[in-house]
Amino acid sequence: xxxxxxxxxxxxxxxxxxxxxxxxxxxxxxxxxxxxxxxxxxxxxxxxxxxxxxxxxxxxxxxxxxxxxxxxxxxxxxxxxxxxxxxxxxxxxxxxxxxxxxxxxxxxxxxxxxxxxxxxxxxxxxxxxxxxxxxxxxxxxxxxxxxxxxxxxxxxxxxxxxxxxxxxxxxxxxxxxxxxxxxxxxxxxxxxxxxxxxxxxxxxxxxxxxxxxxxxxxxxxxxxxxxxxxxxxxxxxxxxxxxxxxxxxxxxxxxxxxxxxxxxxxxxxxxxxxxxxxxxxxx
Numbered sequence: 001x002x003x004x005x006x007x008x009x010x011x012x013x014x015x016x017x018x019x020x021x022x023x024x025x026x027x028x029x030x031x032x033x034x035x036x037x038x039x040x041x042x043x044x045x046x047x048x049x050x051x052x053x054x055x056x057x058x059x060x061x062x063x064x065x066x067x068x069x070x071x072x073x074x075x076x077x078x079x080x081x082x083x084x085x086x087x088x089x090x091x092x093x094x095x096x097x098x099x100x101x102x103x104x105x106x107x108x109x110x111x112x113x114x115x116x117x118x119x120x121x122x123x124x125x126x127x128x129x130x131x132x133x134x135x136x137x138x139x140x141x142x143x144x145x146x147x148x149x150x151x152x153x154x155x156x157x158x159x160x161x162x163x164x165x166x167x168x169x170x171x172x173x174x175x176x177x178x179x180x181x182x183x184x185x186x187x188x189x190x191x192x193x194x195x196x197x198x199x200x201x202x203x204x205x206x207x208x209x210x211x212x213x214x215x216x217x218x219x220x221x222x223x224x225x226x227x228x229x230x231x232x233x234x235x236x237x238x239x240x241x242x243x244x245x246x247x248x249x250x251x252x253x254x255x256x257x258x259x260x261x262x263x264x265x266x267x268x269x270x271x272x273x274x275x276x277x278x279x280x281x282x283x
Contacts, residue, residue, distance in 0.1 A: 025270035032264055036082035043076035047233045056250040066252035068238075069245050074256045081233035081257065085264070088149050089214035093207050095153030100160025101203060105191055107161070108168035118165070122158035130155040131220065138226045145218075145234070148227040152217055156210065160203075167202045171195055205276030212268040219261050235261050 035042060044064075051071035058066050065074040107118035125133070130152070137151035171177075172195065180190045221227035222236030230237070235257040242253025 019274065021270050022274045025267035028263060028267040029271060032082055032260075032267075033086065035079055036086055039079040039083060043073075043079045045073040045076045047077045047080040048072065048231045049076070056245055056248065056253070058250075058252065065256050066250075068242055068253040069250075074238075074252060077233040077238060078235070078256055078260055081235045081238060082260070084145065084228060084232065084234045085215060085219065085236075085261070088145060088218050089211055092149045092153045092156065092214050092218065093210060095150065096156035096160045096210075097203070097207060099153070099157040101164045101196065101199075103157070103161040104164025104166075105168050105196055105199075107165045108172055109187060109191055109195070115165075118161065122161050125155070125158040131217065134217075134221065135224075135226060138221075143226045143229065145222075145228045145232070148218060148221045152214065152221070156214065159210070160206070163206050164199065164203060167199055168195065171198055205272075205278075208272040209269070209276050211272060212265040215268070216261070216265055 044062075049072060051067070054063065054067050054071040055069055056067060057063055057071075060066075063073050063075070065078065067073055068077070103118050103121075107115040128136075133155050134148065134151040137154070138147050141147050141151075177190060177195065180194060218227055219234070219236030219239070222232075222234045223240045225240065228234030228237045230241070238257035239254050239261070242250075242255075242257070245251075245253045
């Protein structure tokens with residue numbers, strides 16, 4: 001990990017070629033992102049357009065991925081649902097990063113009672129399963145995607161804080177920190193201008209790895225009815241709505257969004273682990 005601010009945040013190839021798995025996963029993610037951005041142009045129907053005469057249709061020329069019980073086009077819903085399913089985890093991790101990095105850096109820099117308080121606080125948070133903690137917050141403030149993002153952001157904060165503390169402790173022992181202290185620079189300025197920026201590689205890599213887990217957590221909340229609410233096209237909610245159709249022999253309403261979730265989570269994990277290794281090693 002570099003101790004200078006001028007080192008660019010870049011990913012380099014290992015050997016002469018990108019790993020095949022990473023290329024395939026990256027292409028899949030790029031395709032999903034492009035599809036989400038261009039959803040209004042690519043979707044053949046409005047995501048909330050109901051046609052009861054086409055209820056639970058299979059794949060046809062008019063509906064390439066079939067329809068759900070309300071006759072809504074699954075392809076259109078999946079394309080629009082990609083927006084929520086991709087943006088919400090980013091917002092969730094942004095909340096966790098802001099709070100977690102601040103707490104982890106404070107604990108590592110100050111040590112003593114500050115480290116003890118932050119450590120005990122994160123231990124208390126770890127005592128509750130993240131999903132249970134989130135459900136408790138939703139029970140108080142009400143269901144919805146906004147509440148779910150905020151609640152899960154808090155639930156992920158201890159994880160980010162612990163990781164930040166561990167890497168900040170190692171960074172704090174490096175000679176350049178003492179050099180800035182000798183120059184009379186204050187602790188807050190050292191942390192804000194030098195320590196935290198130099199943790200950027202490691203923390204970014206860690207957040208990339210957490211993205212797939214965050215997406216799955218949000219989809220789980222929507223599936224349970226705590227996250228996105230109808231008529232949203234969120235993938236987790238689509239799986240929950242399509243579950244009843246499975247009994248009638250219609251698999252597509254649940255399978256299409258389920259496959260979309262699995263594809264993005266697996267692809268992001270493949271790319272995320274590889275990218276995190278490169279970012280952390282600074283190669």
